[in-house]
Amino acid sequence: MATERHAEATWSGDLMSGSGTIDSVGTGAFGPLDVSWAARAEDASAGRTSPEELIAAAHASCFSMALAGGLAKGGNVPERLSTSATVTFVPGTGITKIALEVRGAVPGLDESGFREAAESAKVGCPVSKALAAVPEITLVASLDA
């Protein structure tokens, strides 16, 4: 069964001085979110999102679900997974790197078992597959003490 998800965005004016909005998404889970070139390329402190931040959010959430699924299948349901994704964007070149980092609290699993499950999630999650053309996707996985 195919799953469809929708988003709507609006832009006014030129790239450098204009501004846009991610007006709404199908589920109503967020929006409107303001976007601008300055926020995308320069200042991350203005509380405005960017395509790269949304891609980071998509990848971190997809990876977390895939890892939870893989761990549970192996009999080790995670208490908690904390994942971050950092997307590197070079204007004119594109997205050059995504760095995934995950810390897990997983009763009964050792470090190497966790790293193995994390590698599988990195390869198998649908967003990883959709973004397979990114030149470099890295992963650091560790268990909470």
Add this chain to the structure above:
Amino acid sequence: MPRIERSASVSWEGNVARGTGLITGETGAFVELPFSLPTRIGAVAGKTSPEELLAAAHGGCLSMSLASELTSAGSPPERLDVQVKIVMDEVPGQGHLVVASEVDVRARVPGIEEERFEAAVRAADDGCSFSALIRASASVTVRARLEAT
């Protein structure tokens, strides 16, 4: 050109079928958005999903790219309305894959002819980093039409 980094973080608790997660962007533009497997695959209840975030990313990317191309062509847009639909499907032998992103643009651009508008749309699709990435594994279609100004 400077390298730009943007991060988001997720915390997840429990197994995949019954657990839930929260997504936060580093800029603070969105904080602790809830998501779960049932809302990713099926019923939609105000919870986002990776695919919805990709749809939002593509909409933001293409609208900025088109604003840039139109401005270079001497006709900055008054307004661009962009809708994106991301389709994920189960592909035999490959599991769940993002198979398509369908983009629909309505544009108000004073003084531009149809032909130059269409050229700007093609250039914007070529220049949008997200279009380029997912075209490697999925179909990307961009339909655009000019509205009366």
